Amino acid sequence: MVDVYVSDHNKNFREILTGYDPNSFIETWVENEQYQVDFVLHKLEANSFEFDLVDYESSLFLEGQEFIVKKVVLSANGSIVSKNVNAQHISLTMQDGYQYNTKTGTLSVMDCLKHIFSGELGDMGFVYDFVDKNKIVEKVEQENFGNANYLQLVQEVLNDYKLVMLVDNKHLTFIPREDYGQTTENEIRYQYNTDEVSFDIDTMSLKTEIRGFGKKKEDDTYYFSPRTYRSSEYLRWGRRIQAPIEDDRYTVAGNMDRRLVLELQDYPATSGNITLRLPYKCGKGDFVRFIYEPLGLDYDIQIVGYKRYPFSSIIPPEIILSNNKRSIMSIMAQLARTINKKGVK
Template sequence: MTDIFVSDYDKQFKEILTGFDMNGFCETWVENQQWQLDFEIEKTEANPFEFDLLDYESSVFFLGQEFVVKQLSHEAQGNRIFKKVTAPHISYTMQDGYQYNTRTGTLSAMDCLKHIFSGQLGAMGFTYEFIDKNKVVEKVEQENFGNGNYLKLIQEVLEDYKLVMLADNKHLTFMPREDYGQVTENEIRYQYNTDQVSFDIDTLSMKTQIKGFGKKKEDDTYYFPPRTYTSPESSKWGIRIQDPVSDERYTIVGNMDRRLRLDLQDYPATTGSINLKLPYECDKGDYVRFIYEPMGLNYDIQIVGYKQYPFSAGKAPEITLSNNKKTIVNIMAQLAKAIKKKGAM
């Protein structure tokens, strides 16, 4: 069984954590947004020192990853004392630093990352790598990029360049969405390996063609003619036109072409929440086969979030699947606001 360790803020002590509710211990991950631990622990005769080590800003180590306690509540039931803990991954502490300087111009993703890491972020112990094996990520026109906390700036890079970030403690790996996740042979079949499933299948937003307009020159002509991308799915569904992209940051044709391919929702937007009957091996970004016979749907869909209960043999993970290209709400930004609000009380 995997051990969990707790360390005080100054890292003077590090002890195995015992006495926590094993059935309720939960690891939650949401792509580009959230990675945290939630659990409850009771103070016993066997764990008084570890229990006291577990405090605001102390660290919890799970599967080699460090999580920092940001939310902590104390409860008592008679003579029994409990703590409820929420500990986001150490990578989200980048929001404690700020890049005051800005850059303007046609910048690559690496240019932006270098600008972010040229500030205090490197001194905070963060390192990074950018992997673009197929050379699909091109430059984007940026205006006053900077003047924000590091987490906010990283989120801008993820959105502008259509990237995914994977964290290994304070080492951050950035890659294009196209290179992210492994296609597996796992299968999610409605009423087969699930006892509870909720799917939102939206064909209203399914389109097969999109046009993009880039930046204009001073003489009111475009740097490149408007681009049109037509999906191969148009042979099945016909021409369905999505609202155009109009973005003056784009001066390079290839950059706009990639944006159109990624933005076009050319298959039914599907988001599903599944409670599985049995333990299920899932990893961040894995593709699984989604089969929904009532609608004749059978295609690969990506794991974009999960809740796992690693210490409970009877609890299979809850998985969120999605092929929806729409931007989703930033949970970590909301968490940061909640922490700030709570601290002001």
Template structure:
């Protein structure tokens, strides 16, 4: 059984946390979005000291990762006292920093990150891993004047990155270029018997226009460009809201932005509940094999819910990247059409 460690805010006390409702203890993580632990705990004769010290802003350690209690709800029923705890990963404390100054220019990821932390590191370090040299510079205008977390989210969006925090050390990867392949497939009648595919076309678009920066004479650095997806042959011309961003003075950079922004495939959420214990890590590439839907594709795990203290397999969210989604939808419709007589 894994140990959950409590450390008070003053860092003067550390102890194993006992009395946790094991079925309630979960770790939830979604790529670039959420990383938190939730649980309820009851006060007992054995844990009354740690129970009373378990309050907002103290630290909880799970697998050597630090989480900060941000919400603690205390309840009493007769003489039974319980707390409901929500603790977010220490990475999210980065929002407590603020960069007042701004910079403008054609900047790399490292340029932006260096500017953010020039106002003070707050104990954070970072690195950018770009094994295939696919990251490009982007024209930034007035980058700054916001809290660190908001600025990092802007960098993630502008440069299409994933951030994988190791406590206060932040590792940035291009979205197309992170993850580890594991030899443990998710397979129908082996470790799962359900697959949920939520598919909608409300936001499906096939064409988008981009407007970059203007010069002092009101002319553009480059003429506005229109990107039309090959999916227009299937779905027709469906126009997405244009990108108007005066950070761009390079047509090539704008074209990359349009290709990445265009939602030219049905929005798809793919999730499954596993039947067996399964070692899940964010970014893992696995083979998804689900014969009833004629699906056999490599997918990436981009979210999960783990139940650390009870014998319940994890719930996982699978990648909805463009190529994988197109392939799965094609297989699904082929299966459906093949069953029509």
């Protein structure tokens, strides 16, 4: 059994946490959006010191990851005193730093990251790498990049350069979305390891062709001719044109080509929640084969979030799957809100 540790804000004490309800302990992760733990802690005669340590800005350590307590609700029912606790992953503390200065020009990912973490509070102890093994991410024209907190600016980088951020405490690794996630042999099959399925399947957004327009020069000509990408799914579904991308940050055709491939929704957009009834190791970003006979579904979908109960033997994990390329951020934000509503009461 993995232990949870608690430490005060100044790291003077570090103790094994006991007295929490194992069925209330939830770890929630949503890609590029959310990473937190929630639980109910009961005050016992044997854990009074640890109980008091769990307070605002104290630290919890789960499987090597540090979470900072941000919300504590103290309650009493007769002689039973409890705390409802919410703790956010330490990587989200970057929101406390602010970069007042702005930068304009054709910037690489590392240019942006160096600018972010040279802000008012320095790097705050964060270290970061950018791993682009296939050299597919090019520079992007930025205008007035800055004047926001570190977390907001990192989100801009993730969106502008189509990246995923992997976190290991304060070590941040940025990778292209194309390189993210492992294709696994795992199957999620209806009535085998799941029987609660809530899915949104949309063919209205199914398209096979998209065009992109970049920046114009002063003489009203483009830096590069408009680019058109047509998917191989054209042979199956015919010509279906997605709304064009018009973005004057692009001065390099290769950048636009990559974005067109990433954003064209050339298969039915599918997203939803699955409650598993068998143990399942939720790998961040894994591609799993989803088979759901009642709807005739059989294809790979990526895990973009999960809610798991690491100390419960009776509550199965819930995983969030999506292959919706066009609105992945809005889907994950909505799913994050849904998870929050289902949190510890």
